[in-house]
Amino acid sequence: MTDPTDPLARIAAALERLAPPPPRAADWLTAPAYMWHGDGATALSALAAVPLDLLTGIDAQKAGFAQNLARHAAGHAAHDVLLWGARGMGKSALVKAAVAALQAGGAPLALVQTGGGPDALPGLPPLFAALASVDRRFVVFIDDIGFDGPEATGAARALRSLLEGGAVARPVNVRLAVTSNRRAIVERHLSEQDDPVNPRDALDDRLALADRFGLSLGFHACGQDQYLAMIAGYAGAYGLAFDAEDALLWARQRGARSGRIAWHYVVELAGRAGKPTG
Template sequence: MGDPIDPADPLARIAAALERMAPPLLPPTDWSAAPAYVWSGATVLAVADLQAIALDRLVGIDAQKASFTENVRRHAAGLPAHDTLLWGARGMGKSALVKAAVAAQQASGAPTALVQAGGGPEALTTLPALFDQLGGIDRRFVVFIDDIGFDGPEASSAARPLRSLLEGGAMARPGNVRLAVTSNRRAIVERNMNDQDDPINPRDAIDDRMALADRFGLSLGFHACDQDTYLAMIEGYAQAHGLAFDAEDALLWARQRGARSGRIAWHYVVELAGRAGKVV
């Protein structure tokens, strides 16, 4: 028991109230227990079940799939491996491939874990604290930053810390960690007429973000799919869940959404399952 609080001392009463309001200290993270984690910058949430699609259901991105899964395999085996930038069309399987490749390594017996971190400029400033924790763990990690983006006048200063973490800085990422970053390329290297009209160092922001993109040893582009690939995506999903579909209905679904992609294909399969009263 501590000393009793003097009711006449307002500072003592305020301190006691703040102590009651403070959340309890979180237990240390067991980085060897879970297949995946979510890093908020201040806390860590262990994910007991990594929800990932089977690699063979990712259709239309065969070359990207082969390159990325091989890179993750090397990292899991303790071999030289790259940090990876997966860029391009939305909904074409960038994020799904990251999760699927890590899950495939786990299924093969490799204890590699996925750690998802935020992609905004503020969240990126917490990566050194994350790396400090992961560097002391006897396990391989893929730190997943989804949909990274730098916008506005702070873009250049936000890109530089991540560049240092990838290569050349005093606080580089540890050897048991590799980054997998997804982005629309323009979110990192944004070009518009204002870049040319800026009278003071008009190329600085572009150069900073280009230098960041160049730090990734593996850069994989994902492009909008054609009609045949879109239908092949639906066929793969539909067969896996015992669903029949009509190609014209599937194409109408895509036209109504103004795009063809793996995400649109999956949404259509969810619609099919709903119509059929099945769970997917």
């Protein structure tokens, strides 16, 4: 038996605590959702998602995404999807809600969420390798991606390669769902129009990334009627009454109207009424 007072044994024990053994590999067949950390996954016991029917004001986007996802879950041809546009208009909520709705119907489908932005890309090849041999369909969800800064062009090329034609392309049982606040994924700057050294080459290379997604769904800032319709849908589901003027004041105080702000207002209504929203 090892002597606990032995300095070498104590040093070895300290090193084990600093560098614990790697976690057990996730069981890719059992959980509804997973978080991918770049070199391993954490299985989630539940997928936190609002009911798909509660997402109002984005009917065309909801139908397009849900239909494409249903095809993928059934083993049919389906697209990688770019969901782009205004903040708070339900892009991320739609991805999770559509997956949860198909799971409720018994579809062998799971969500795998990664980090956002270029930092998530180095972890995708090992994730694809882990999922390729699993007899299940997966949606790899990259939320709020953007490519800005000095490493943007290389990161965009890496994702293009993964989407289409690269040596480590994503497997057939995997599709990507990527959200961004801009369709082009990268910012446009006026200086790029006139740069004599690099006239738009890097920009065009990154803009081409959006074209690699077979389905591109735009989410636009909502008007007053759409905002109130969102609140009416949420409030009706929870048995809450609301005053339109009060709802509009809530939006004015926050400087915008969106699905997220509508939901926050309904949470406020429920709190005033002493009711939970889950």
